[in-house]
Amino acid sequence: MSATFPELKVIFLDIDDTLFGTSDFVTAARTKAVEAMIARGLKAEVQPVLNELAAVVAEFGSNDDHHYDRLMKRLPASAIAGANRHLLVGAGVIAYHNEKWKNLKIRPEAEALLRDLAATNLRLGVISAGLVHKQIEKLLRLGVDRFIDQKLLFITHDVGIAKTNPRLYAQCAEVAEVSPEQVMHVGDHPYHDVDPAKAAGLRTVWIRGTGKHSKNSPKTEPDHILDDFVELRGLLETDYGIPLERRNRS
Numbered sequence: 141m142s143a144t145f146p147e148l149k150v151i152f153l154d155i156d157d158t159l160f161g162t163s164d165f166v167t168a169a170r171t172k173a174v175e176a177m178i179a180r181g182l183k184a185e186v187q188p189v190l191n192e193l194a195a196v197v198a199e200f201g202s203n204d205d206h207h208y209d210r211l212m213k214r215l216p217a218s219a220i221a222g223a224n225r226h227l228l229v230g231a232g233v234i235a236y237h238n239e240k241w242k243n244l245k246i247r248p249e250a251e252a253l254l255r256d257l258a259a260t261n262l263r264l265g266v267i268s269a270g271l272v273h274k275q276i277e278k279l280l281r282l283g284v285d286r287f288i289d290q291k292l293l294f295i296t297h298d299v300g301i302a303k304t305n306p307r308l309y310a311q312c313a314e315v316a317e318v319s320p321e322q323v324m325h326v327g328d329h330p331y332h333d334v335d336p337a338k339a340a341g342l343r344t345v346w347i348r349g350t351g352k353h354s355k356n357s358p359k360t361e362p363d364h365i366l367d368d369f370v371e372l373r374g375l376l377e378t379d380y381g382i383p384l385e386r387r388n389r390s
């Protein structure tokens with residue numbers, strides 16, 4: 141155990157663009173959705189509809205539940221003439237989700253590390269922004285729930301504090317009954333994961349990866365800047381003295 145680093149008790153993880161890449165599936169899933177709508181009678185080319193859909197998401201936010209309804213209202217009436225709007229929306233939404241869940245997989249090196257960490261004395265938790273049912277579905281489908289302490293699962297819409305507020309991170313450490321410096325938070329977002337966690341006194345790991353937030357830098361210096369979970373494994377073993385034997389994967 142290096143003297144430079146405090147003894148870790150808890151590691152919190154962000155979900156989106158940390159455990160999996162969101163950009164990996166969004167384009168493919170939206171394309172499938174639009175193709176399904178065209179197959180049901182939408183009279184349009186794929187790309188202009190995708191552009192309009194991207195505008196809807198940008199204007200109403202990714203957590204809005206009515207992207208495809210709104211899209212219908214913005215397309216020319218001639219594109220929908222003769223078709224049933226509700227059937228088109230249903231076909232699009234189903235095709236989107238089918239393609240999304242087909243492609244949404246936890247990064248293998250992340251899963252391997254979580255599995256090995258779960259076998260140590262460290263406790264694993266999740267701090268994630270978003271709607272409870274959406275984030276829970278991701279955790280269950282990714283199989284991450286198997287590795288975390290269920291008491292250490294924090295979703296901002298449930299907690300009532302946004303990720304930009306350091307109080308969220310302080311509160312998560314408090315619930316875990318450890319001091320902030322015994323907690324590490326791992327995430328991709330410079331302003332949601334690094335800056336507020338750092339302000340609350342946690343050890344911060346910025347996984348830059350290739351996600352959409354990798355181009356902006358945090359305002360504060362993260363304790364560690366890493367590219368992926370392979371590097372995180374190395375950091376935990378070398379700098380934090382955590383014994384990570386590779387478990388039998390059979």
Ligand SMILES: [Mg+2]
Pocket residue numbers: 154155156157158327328329
């Ligand atoms: Mg994220």
